Amino acid sequence: MTTPRPAIELPITTRIVMHLRMLSIQSGWNYEVLLGTGIAFCVEPALRLLPGGRGGAAYREALARESQYFNAHPYLAALAVGALARAELDREPCARIERFRTAMCGPLGSVGDRLVWAAWLPFCSLIGLAAFGAGISPAGVVILFLTLYNAGHIALRVWGLETGWRRGLGMATALGNPLLRQAPPHIARAAALVAGFAVPLALNRIIGPGRGLFGAVLIGSAIGALVLIRLHGRAEGWPIALVLLALFAIYSVAT
């Protein structure tokens, strides 16, 4: 366990600027350095505290180092941004920082993908669909979805920066946080339950009243889902839906 090193204080204004910059961490995303320039852009306000200040030799060396190849989930990249800012201000050896950057790419990507893209986002999306199916107004559905999703989103970013800053290069232990490790299956179970409620309710609201049609759609969907499950790994459902819908539209216009 790495002990906290409270020697350096990161001014509140610097923290706020780093948080704001992290909202656009992916804007320069590219196949050359992936998130590299984004990381450098977000760490930069902290680097101004290095001896010599903005434009000094230490600042320039650190900024050059931080603009190298890096990859992570955009929200969990906050952990890396905090840790790298701390490491640079602690004047950690260059080789150690580079080793840390290499080692963190995989875990920060996979943990974030599992927690956010594969669990939290579908869960919030299904809650929104359930709310829609329950008859809530358009504004209500939008507000519910955005509030719920972004409560988790913002909390993760804030926690990431603060934890990364507190732990520095010992930040890897934060990835063992029970919330990061155990939340995905719990959220998945909750999402599965909500999905069960949401699908028939949403379906009913879109097609309107009429039990015969509802039953036919439900059976058709179940058959379609079984086909897609059989095709798992070989084909995605949405392009198939696009093609089938196009064929149906051509048929409907031609007849």
Place this chain on the structure above:
Amino acid sequence: MAMNLFSIVLLGALLGLDVVSFPQAQISRPLVAATVAGALLGHGMNGLLVGATLELIALETLPVGASRYPEWGSASVIGGALFARFAEHGAGAMTLAVLAALATAWVGGWTMVYLRRLNGLVARRARPAFDRGSLQAIAGVQLFGLVADFIRGALLTLTALLVFGPLVRASIARWGMDARISSAVVVTLAVAVAAGAVWKLFHGTEYARLLFLGGLVGGLSLLGLR
């Protein structure tokens, strides 16, 4: 009319930006984007209907890193706007709006790949400046990506509106299928994709199947009680 076009293109650009560049708050999700587009044209409910249908389909696609995935932000704006505009014109409006949105999402996915390549080119050229620790070069690449993505979203939305607007209008006039059957076909496909996605996401999780079935029984019972 021109004002509406401008508002929708601006919305498509802004929500397209949210997918990757800024701020990834999921305002680009179909449930939000299509509803807002519909509301902008005075038909929030119609926007929500298309948004919910697209959201069911979007459950399947995860915006994971370097992979190519549909761009739902601008696409959902197209879907919501087209259905808001043509909902009262005839039977095929819903089908055609969803179809236009899916096609736009597919093209949008490709535009994002080209944007990343363009960003890469800019980053490669700025490499010597990065190595000198130039903030100007780093911020320049970030700003370039942001502006280029905004323009990408605007052009995509504008092109989709110009292509699909007249196409939807002409198709509705010739549409020979019953309105409810048309909607049912769209929803069947959307729910099939959603159910497949739910299985894909959660089938490996303990008790998830049971919970899904429990929820399904609950949902159907709620409908039966109405």
